[in-house]
Amino acid sequence: MAQHRPDQRPVDSRNGTGLVLAARAGDRAALAELTTRSLPTVYHLVRGILGDRAEVDDVVQDCMIRMVRGLPDLREPDRFRAWLTIIAYRQVSDELRRRPMPRDPFVEPDQLPDAGDVAERTVFEALLSGQRRELVEASRWLAPDDQHLLASWWQEALGDLSRAGLADMLGIGEPHLAVRLQRMRGRLESARAIEAALRQRSGCAELSALSRTWTGERSPVWRKRFDRHVRDCVRCAAHRAELIPPERLLHGLSVVPVPAALVAAVRAAVEAEPGLPAHGPAPQLTSHKLALAGTAAAALVLGAIAYAVHVTPDPGPVPxxxxxxxxxPAGAPPSRASGSPSPTVRASSAAPGPAxxxxxxxxxxxxxxxxxxxxxxxxxxxxxxxxxxxxxxxxxxxxxxxxxxxxxxxxxxxxxxxxxxxxxxxxxxxxxxxxxxxxxxxxxxxxxxQRTSFWTVQDLEVRGSRSHAWTCNSCRFTTFRRLSVHDNHRSGLTLRDPGTTGNQVLDSDFYRNYDPRAAGSAGIGLGVKFGDGGGNVVRGNRAFHNADDGFDFGAFRSPITIEDNWSYGNGQNRWNAEGWSSNGFGFSLGGGETTPSAAHRVRNNAAWDNRGDGFGAEANTGRLSLADNTAYRNGGDGFDLSGGRGTAVDNLSAANGQQPARIGPDVSGEGNSWDRGEWRDSSLRSVDPAVAEGRRAPDGGLPRTSFLSTREGIGADLTG
Known part of the structure; x- marks a missing residue:
C-alpha cells in the first residue's frame, strides 16, 4: 500500500462546472483545485503574449486574484473558461497599454537561419521551428479578426473546447462560426504557402521581383498580392503539397512549466485574499500538476502569439x-536592430527601397x-x-x-x-x-x-502616459510632424489656451488613447482646444481607435485649417469597459463648456467607422467651410451641422447609421451627396480600408488608396 506523503492531498475528482460551482459556494479545497488547474492556462496565455518580460509573473498573479475575487459573482459557471480567458486578455491588454511591446522586425527570407539551427535552442524556439514557425508567421498575414479567431480555434482543434463552447465564447451561432472558420483557414493556408515559397527561395524570378517591391509588412493587402502569384505559379505552388495540416503540428510539443516561484507567489496571494471562501481545508496549490499537457499548452502558446499581433497593431512607419x-564612426550608416517593424533592409543583391x-x-x-x-x-x-x-x-x-x-x-x-x-x-x-x-x-x-515659440518636434513615438501625453500651452509657431502618439490616457497631443498661434500638426498618427477610469469619456487623438489664436494648421494626420473623439476642436475660438486628415474607429469599446459612454466623433468641430464661434476650414478629410458622427459642428456658431470631405459607415450622422452656419460643398456621406447630414437653415450647400439621392457601397470605387489603415509612405505621408473614391468628383480624395 502506498504511503501518503505529508505534502500530498487528495485530488478533487470533480470536473468542469461541478468544480466551479463548489468553489463558488465556498469549498476551499475546490477553490485550490480550480486555481491549480487554471494557473497553467493563464500563465501560458500571458507568457505567450508578453514573452520573457519581467511583468509576466505580476500579470499572472493579478489574473488569479481577480479570478478568486470575481468567482462569487460568476453567474454562468459553465462559462468559467471563457470568463477566465477574458480576465487574462484584459490584464494583458492593460499591461501592453502601459508598456507596449515592440513587434519583431521583419527578416528577409534569405537572412533566416535554417529551421534545424533554431529547433534546439530553447523550448519556445522549438515551438516555432520548421512549419510550426511558419504557421505562426503565417498568422501575421491575417486580418485582426482572423487572428483572434485562430487563437480561439486552437482550443477546439485539440479537444480543449467544443464547437458549441467555442461559438458561445465568441458570441456567435455555430453555422456562422463554421463559415468564419472555413474562410479563416483558407486565408491561413494561403499565407502558409506564401511563407513556404519565400523561405524555400525557389528561384522564381517573378516572386523575387514581387519581393523587391514588398514593404516587409505581413498584412492582408500583401497576402492577396503574393497569393495571386503563388497559387498560379507551378514552382511556388509546389510547396502547398508539403504543408502539414495545422492540427497535426501541435502533437508532441513540450512547454515551459509554470515556475515554482510563481506557484508559491500565487498560492500566497490567493491564501491572503480576504474574500477567500470560509469552509473546507486551507487551499494548497500543487506544483506537480502545473505542467499542462503538451498539446493544450501549445494551443495556448500559438494562439496567444496570434492574439499578440491582434492587440498590438503597427499603423505607421517605425524603423x-x-x-x-x-x-x-563618423559617416557610417546607422545600424538597424530589433524593435518595431521597419522598412526592409535588403540584401545587397536586391534593389533598395526608398529610404x-x-x-x-x-x-x-x-x-x-x-x-x-x-x-x-x-x-x-x-x-x-x-x-x-x-x-x-x-x-x-x-x-x-x-x-x-x-x-x-x-x-x-x-x-x-x-x-x-x-x-x-x-x-x-x-x-x-x-x-x-x-x-x-x-x-x-x-x-x-511645452510652453514655447519657434520649435519643431518630429520623428518620435510617445506612449504610456497616465494623463495627457504631450500638451502645448499657448505655443506659437511650433511644428509637430511625423509623430506616433498612442496608448495614453487623456489625449495624444493637445494644443490649448489663449495665444495658440501659427502652429502646425503634420503627418502624424494618434491612436489607442484610452483612460480606464473614464469609460469612453476621455482619450482623444488630437485636440486643439480651450483657447484662441490664428494660423493653426492640422494636415495629413490620422486619429484612430481612440476611446473618445479622433480630432477634437472643442471651445477653440479661432479658425483652424483642417485638411487631408483621416479619422476612423474612434469611440468603439475595444476595452470591454462597463458603462461605456463615448461621443466617438471623427471630427468634433465645436463643443466645450463655452460655445465657440470659429470659422474652421475643413477640406478633404475622411471619417469612417466611428461610433458617433463623422463630422459634428457641436454648437459652433462660426461660419464653417466644409468642402470635399467624406463620412462613411459612422454610427451617428455623417455630418451634423444643425445649429451651425457656413457652407458645405461637394461632401460625401454614405452608409452612416443615422442621417447622411443634418443641415441647419444657416448652412448653404452645393454638390453634396445628400442632394443627389442615396449613396451605397456600390457608389464607391473601393470600400476596403486596408491600405488607408496601413503603413505610411516612406516620407511619412499618408498612403495612397482608392478607398472611398467616387467617379463623380465629390468627397475626399485619398489617392494623394
Whole structure:
C-alpha cells in the first residue's frame, strides 16, 4: 500500500462546472483545485503574449486574484473558461497599454537561419521551428479578426473546447462560426504557402521581383498580392503539397512549466485574499500538476502569439534600432536592430527601397537611453534624459534622441523659446526609432508640457502616459510632424489656451488613447482646444481607435485649417469597459463648456467607422467651410451641422447609421451627396480600408488608396 506523503492531498475528482460551482459556494479545497488547474492556462496565455518580460509573473498573479475575487459573482459557471480567458486578455491588454511591446522586425527570407539551427535552442524556439514557425508567421498575414479567431480555434482543434463552447465564447451561432472558420483557414493556408515559397527561395524570378517591391509588412493587402502569384505559379505552388495540416503540428510539443516561484507567489496571494471562501481545508496549490499537457499548452502558446499581433497593431512607419552601445564612426550608416517593424533592409543583391526621409543627421545635443546626465550631451557622451536636454538647449540648437526606449520617470517641462531666425528642433536621429515611454511618470501628471515659440518636434513615438501625453500651452509657431502618439490616457497631443498661434500638426498618427477610469469619456487623438489664436494648421494626420473623439476642436475660438486628415474607429469599446459612454466623433468641430464661434476650414478629410458622427459642428456658431470631405459607415450622422452656419460643398456621406447630414437653415450647400439621392457601397470605387489603415509612405505621408473614391468628383480624395 502506498504511503501518503505529508505534502500530498487528495485530488478533487470533480470536473468542469461541478468544480466551479463548489468553489463558488465556498469549498476551499475546490477553490485550490480550480486555481491549480487554471494557473497553467493563464500563465501560458500571458507568457505567450508578453514573452520573457519581467511583468509576466505580476500579470499572472493579478489574473488569479481577480479570478478568486470575481468567482462569487460568476453567474454562468459553465462559462468559467471563457470568463477566465477574458480576465487574462484584459490584464494583458492593460499591461501592453502601459508598456507596449515592440513587434519583431521583419527578416528577409534569405537572412533566416535554417529551421534545424533554431529547433534546439530553447523550448519556445522549438515551438516555432520548421512549419510550426511558419504557421505562426503565417498568422501575421491575417486580418485582426482572423487572428483572434485562430487563437480561439486552437482550443477546439485539440479537444480543449467544443464547437458549441467555442461559438458561445465568441458570441456567435455555430453555422456562422463554421463559415468564419472555413474562410479563416483558407486565408491561413494561403499565407502558409506564401511563407513556404519565400523561405524555400525557389528561384522564381517573378516572386523575387514581387519581393523587391514588398514593404516587409505581413498584412492582408500583401497576402492577396503574393497569393495571386503563388497559387498560379507551378514552382511556388509546389510547396502547398508539403504543408502539414495545422492540427497535426501541435502533437508532441513540450512547454515551459509554470515556475515554482510563481506557484508559491500565487498560492500566497490567493491564501491572503480576504474574500477567500470560509469552509473546507486551507487551499494548497500543487506544483506537480502545473505542467499542462503538451498539446493544450501549445494551443495556448500559438494562439496567444496570434492574439499578440491582434492587440498590438503597427499603423505607421517605425524603423527601429536598439540603443547604440557606442557611437558609430563618423559617416557610417546607422545600424538597424530589433524593435518595431521597419522598412526592409535588403540584401545587397536586391534593389533598395526608398529610404524614409526622417530624423536629423546633425545635432548639438544628444540623448540616449544609456547616456548620463552628468555627461556633456555630445554624440560621444550623450545625456540620459530629455529633461536634462531641454534644460540646457538654447535658440538655434537641435536635440537628437538616439534610437531605443527613453523611459521618463518625471514630467518634462519645455519652456525655452526659439526665435524666428533660430528655431529649436527636437527630433529622432536619422534612421533610428526613438520612443518616449511615459509609463513611469506618476499617474495624473502630463508626460510633456511645452510652453514655447519657434520649435519643431518630429520623428518620435510617445506612449504610456497616465494623463495627457504631450500638451502645448499657448505655443506659437511650433511644428509637430511625423509623430506616433498612442496608448495614453487623456489625449495624444493637445494644443490649448489663449495665444495658440501659427502652429502646425503634420503627418502624424494618434491612436489607442484610452483612460480606464473614464469609460469612453476621455482619450482623444488630437485636440486643439480651450483657447484662441490664428494660423493653426492640422494636415495629413490620422486619429484612430481612440476611446473618445479622433480630432477634437472643442471651445477653440479661432479658425483652424483642417485638411487631408483621416479619422476612423474612434469611440468603439475595444476595452470591454462597463458603462461605456463615448461621443466617438471623427471630427468634433465645436463643443466645450463655452460655445465657440470659429470659422474652421475643413477640406478633404475622411471619417469612417466611428461610433458617433463623422463630422459634428457641436454648437459652433462660426461660419464653417466644409468642402470635399467624406463620412462613411459612422454610427451617428455623417455630418451634423444643425445649429451651425457656413457652407458645405461637394461632401460625401454614405452608409452612416443615422442621417447622411443634418443641415441647419444657416448652412448653404452645393454638390453634396445628400442632394443627389442615396449613396451605397456600390457608389464607391473601393470600400476596403486596408491600405488607408496601413503603413505610411516612406516620407511619412499618408498612403495612397482608392478607398472611398467616387467617379463623380465629390468627397475626399485619398489617392494623394
Amino acid at each position: 527601429a534600432v536598439a540603443a547604440p552601445a557606442a557611437p558609430s 524614409p526621409v526622417t530624423g536629423v543627421t546633425v545635432a548639438d545635443i544628444f540623448v540616449a537611453p544609456d547616456g548620463d546626465d552628468a555627461a556633456d550631451g555630445s554624440r560621444q557622451r550623450p545625456f540620459a534624459t530629455l529633461n536634462r536636454a531641454v534644460e540646457v538647449v538654447r535658440p538655434g540648437q537641435t536635440i537628437a534622441l538616439r534610437g531605443g526606449v527613453h523611459r521618463l520617470t518625471r514630467p518634462v517641462e519645455i519652456d525655452t523659446d526659439g526665435t524666428r531666425a533660430q528655431q529649436i528642433v527636437l527630433s529622432g536621429y536619422s534612421g533610428e526609432h526613438a520612443i518616449l515611454d511615459a509609463a513611469g511618470v506618476p499617474s495624473g501628471k502630463q508626460a510633456v508640457t
